[in-house]
Structure formats: C-alpha cells, structure tokens
Amino acid sequence: MRCWCIKTSPNMLCHFCNNACVRKGWSKNTQKYRCKTCFKYQREQYVYSSRLITDQQIIQLTKEGCGIRSTGRILNISPTTVIKRILKIATHLTRSSPILFGQTYQVDELFTYIGNKNNRVCVADSLNPKTREVIDIVLGRRNKSNLKKIISTLVLSDAKQITTDKLNIYKELVPKELHSTKHRGINHIERQNLNLRTHLKRLNRRTICFSKSIRMLDAVLRIYFWFGAKTIL
Numbered sequence: 307m308r309c310w311c312i313k314t315s316p317n318m319l320c321h322f323c324n325n326a327c328v329r330k331g332w333s334k335n336t337q338k339y340r341c342k343t344c345f346k347y348q349r350e351q352y353v354y355s356s357r358l359i360t361d362q363q364i365i366q367l368t369k370e371g372c373g374i375r376s377t378g379r380i381l382n383i384s385p386t387t388v389i390k391r392i393l394k395i396a397t398h399l400t401r402s403s404p405i406l407f408g409q410t411y412q413v414d415e416l417f418t419y420i421g422n423k424n425n426r427v428c429v430a431d432s433l434n435p436k437t438r439e440v441i442d443i444v445l446g447r448r449n450k451s452n453l454k455k456i457i458s459t460l461v462l463s464d465a466k467q468i469t470t471d472k473l474n475i476y477k478e479l480v481p482k483e484l485h486s487t488k489h490r491g492i493n494h495i496e497r498q499n500l501n502l503r504t505h506l507k508r509l510n511r512r513t514i515c516f517s518k519s520i521r522m523l524d525a526v527l528r529i530y531f532w533f534g535a536k537t538i539l
C-alpha cells in the first residue's frame with residue numbers, strides 16, 4: 307500500500323525563505339519540492355542556470371551591439387530571459403551624475419524604425435560636449451511635445467547655451483538668448499549619433515534588425531548611455 311504521509315527532506319531548504327521543504331511530485335526524472343512555509347515549488351538543482359548569468363554579462367554584450375538572440379546564444383539562455391533582464395536593468399537605471407548648472411548643450415535627433423518601415427521613430431537626445439554625458443533621451447514622433455521634454459530639462463538646469471540644428475520647432479521652444487544654430491555647432495552630438503548607428507545593430511541604416519518594440523529600444527539606449535558611463539571633467 308502506498309504511504310501518503312508527507313516526507314520532509316532534511317537536506318532541502320527553500321531557495322526563497324530558507325525553511326524546510328517536502329517532496330512533492332516529479333518532473334521527468336527530477337524530484338520536485340514544495341516549501342512548507344511559503345508553498346513555492348522548486349528543485350534541488352536547476353539544469354537551466356540563467357540565475358548564474360550576471361547583469362554585467364548582459365550589459366556588456368548589449369553595449370557591444372549584440373542583439374537579443376545573439377546574447378541568448380552566447381550566454382546559453384533563452385531570448386525571453388534576455389528581454390526580461392534587459393528591461394529589469396533599464397527600469398532601475400538612472401543617470402550616474404547630476405546635471406551640472408551653467409553648461410552648454412547640444413540637441414539632435416536621429417531616425418530609426420520600429421517593427422517595419424512604415425513606423426518611423428525619432429530618437430532625440432541632448433549632450434553636454436564638455437563632459438560627453440547624455441543628459442536626456444526621448445523616443446517618439448519628432449513633434450513639439452516630445453522635443454519640449456528635452457529642452458525644458460536643459461532650460462531648468464540653467465543652461466548657458468543650447469545649440470541645435472535649424473529645425474523650426476526649436477525656434478519656438480528654446481529661449482532666444484540661449485539658442486544657437488551656428489555652423490558645425492552640433493558636431494559632438496552628430497558624431498555620437500554616428501557612434502550609436504555603428505555600435506548598435508538596431509540603429510544601423512539599411513538593416514533588417516530594427517527593434518520590435520519602442521520599450522526595448524529605450525531600454526537598450528539607456529543601458530548604452532548610462533550604465534557605467536564615465537564623465538570627462
């Protein structure tokens with residue numbers, strides 16, 4: 307006759323709350339356990355060890371321009387895990403240093419696509435050419451409300467000068483005494499946008515590797531710009 311009493315495994319402790327677990331079912335040939343306190347199912351050892359992959363490894367590959375699937379292949383984890391981890395890293399990510407007062411800034415945009423070539427998206431960013439730090443990124447359409455988000459941050463940080471291209475929207479947004487559209491005034495940010503296009507495959511021209519979602523593009527850009535960024539003073 308089969309015994310129905312619960313057998314507590316003396317060696318198995320819960321991964322979450324460190325209390326004793328009981329044997330509870332099988333998965334193929336592996337014994338499953340359930341915690342007596344928090345009731346979470348778990349196993350003694352996991353074959354699929356995505357837990358061992360550190361955030362640093364994922365960040366390094368993302369910054370080197372590896373896509374989601376190539377990162378998954380290199381680290382031997384699934385693309386879904388890579389997506390989840392990238393989004394998790396990006397949500398907790400903020401600019402490393404505070405915005406300095408009384409600086410000069412450059413603002414520019416670059417275009418890319420999300421999903422297909424009918425869905426064009428503008429990536430607007432602002433740069434402090436002295437510290438080479440990206441102040442803000444805004445994704446979306448190239449319209450007044452989106453560019454205002456970039457400009458208002460700079461105006462509030464008491465900017466000495468804001469250099470842009472000759473787009474008409476900037477004339478309405480930037481105060482006249484701060485605004486400059488001089489020739490070769492946005493060289494630094496233009497160069498940075500070119501670096502972006504070279505380093506990240508999803509921003510390349512004439513490619514089939516465009517991002518599938520704007521959230522993912524935003525997360526990857528935040529990691530690229532702000533994770534471990536060193537400011538030059």
Ligand SMILES: [Zn+2]
Pocket residue numbers: 320321322323324325341342343344345346
């Ligand atoms: Zn537990």
